[in-house]
Amino acid sequence: MPLTDPTQDLTLLTEMRRGSATAFEQLYRRHQGPLYRFALLRCGSAATAADIVQEVFLALLNDTLKFDPTRGVLQGFLFGVTRNLLLKQQEATRRYVPNNHALDTDDTDNDIADTSAGPLEKLLTNEAAENVRNALQQIAPHYRDVLIFYEMHDLSYVEIAHICNVDIGTVRSRLSRARAKLFKLLRPDFLEAAAHQTPTHQQEAIQ
Amino acid sequence: MSRLPSSSSVQAALTPEHDNVLDELLDNLRAATESLAAPAHLEATLMSAFKAHHAKSHAAKRRSEFITQWFAPGFALAASVGMSAWMVLAPMAQPILDQPQFASIGVETGISTNAPFIALQSLEQIALEPQPRLIEADVPRMWLAAYGVSVNPESAGDAVRAEMLVSASGQPLAMRFLP
Numbered sequence: 001m002p003l004t005d006p007t008q009d010l011t012l013l014t015e016m017r018r019g020s021a022t023a024f025e026q027l028y029r030r031h032q033g034p035l036y037r038f039a040l041l042r043c044g045s046a047a048t049a050a051d052i053v054q055e056v057f058l059a060l061l062n063d064t065l066k067f068d069p070t071r072g073v074l075q076g077f078l079f080g081v082t083r084n085l086l087l088k089q090q091e092a093t094r095r096y097v098p099n100n101h102a103l104d105t106d107d108t109d110n111d112i113a114d115t116s117a118g119p120l121e122k123l124l125t126n127e128a129a130e131n132v133r134n135a136l137q138q139i140a141p142h143y144r145d146v147l148i149f150y151e152m153h154d155l156s157y158v159e160i161a162h163i164c165n166v167d168i169g170t171v172r173s174r175l176s177r178a179r180a181k182l183f184k185l186l187r188p189d190f191l192e193a194a195a196h197q198t199p200t201h202q203q204e205a206i207q
Numbered sequence: 208m209s210r211l212p213s214s215s216s217v218q219a220a221l222t223p224e225h226d227n228v229l230d231e232l233l234d235n236l237r238a239a240t241e242s243l244a245a246p247a248h249l250e251a252t253l254m255s256a257f258k259a260h261h262a263k264s265h266a267a268k269r270r271s272e273f274i275t276q277w278f279a280p281g282f283a284l285a286a287s288v289g290m291s292a293w294m295v296l297a298p299m300a301q302p303i304l305d306q307p308q309f310a311s312i313g314v315e316t317g318i319s320t321n322a323p324f325i326a327l328q329s330l331e332q333i334a335l336e337p338q339p340r341l342i343e344a345d346v347p348r349m350w351l352a353a354y355g356v357s358v359n360p361e362s363a364g365d366a367v368r369a370e371m372l373v374s375a376s377g378q379p380l381a382m383r384f385l386p
Binding site: 019021024025028029032033035036037040041049050053054057058061062124125126128129130132133136151152179180182183186 | 221226238243245261
């Protein structure tokens with residue numbers, strides 16, 4: 001389910017192309033938040049996320065994006081553009097680039113992201129949320145994308161498949177693996193939380 | 208309850224209890240991030256970029272409208288009488304453009320005066336113009352057809368760069384297409 005009204009988006013886009021600054025301002029305010037949050041959780045850097053969002057909207061105002069309303073809604077299109085920009089940025093800095101054919105195999109080496117780029121900046125004051133965000137950074141990007149779109153933005157499998165240019169089965173598979181990997185990374189937190197709240201016989205069941 | 212549909216064809220890797228705990232943690236992350244937004248200065252930067260982009264486009268549009276208003280009737284007339292030969296000023300251009308009132312045009316606009324012009328008014332009228340000026344604009348490629356230049360229909364709507372010699376009142380005097 002899209003977070004913004006597609007018809008209103010299209011109206012604003014048309015007015016923006018005719019030179020309406022107000023329309024562009026409204027489009028920016030409607031979409032900057034979700035795009036920024038996706039970019040932030042995806043790359044782990046507030047500065048990079050801001051740069052990416054700026055690049056997306058500069059391309060929109062220069063009319064270089066060529067959005068086709070017959071092929072989808074604007075929000076999904078902008079998510080796709082954001083994701084592609086992040087992929088380019090990632091490929092430019094990454095030391096290990098997995099073979100595309102291996103992305104969705106059972107090879108567990110592809111499930112772990114390359115974290116050799118440096119320590120993650122602390123972004124959230126909520127410690128539990130920050131722990132989950134850090135764990136998310138340790139998941140491979142193609143799993144992370146799907147998890148963020150599904151869990152943080154309520155996008156459907158169809159919408160995610162369109163954005164990531166994969167089929168729905170691949171979306172389901174990546175989401176399931178992403179959740180499993182995330183749980184594995186956060187497991188010590190689970191056990192600690194369970195130990196403080198749950199009677200002994202139930203702790204054994206969880207483990 | 209897990210957010211994964213029960214009809215999922217992918218075998219769940221987590222138990223329902225683990226799913227529930229993970230969902231709570233993800234809900235917490237969602238709540239902690241839902242108020243996050245791009246830096247405030249970004250909007251101001253983009254609005255400035257938008258205004259600059261459209262100011263440039265508006266100026267270009269006004270030039271094109273001016274050219275269309277003044278030159279379209281002339282080109283339509285030329286095409287209707289079957290003019291297929293260039294009426295070039297080449298042998299005459301230098302003497303005319305050497306006259307004092309034209310002396311500074313090329314310098315002001317930075318435009319080369321070596322290419323031949325197409326006269327749209329009589330040479331006498333052009334020579335008598337006290338304050339001519341050169342402007343540069345984009346015109347439809349199809350205008351070339353009025354002067355015997357073959358134009359691919361697929362690219363007829365494309366724009367070509369042209370220089371226009373106009374009078375002080377804006378009346379077109381001559382023009383040339385730029386490569």
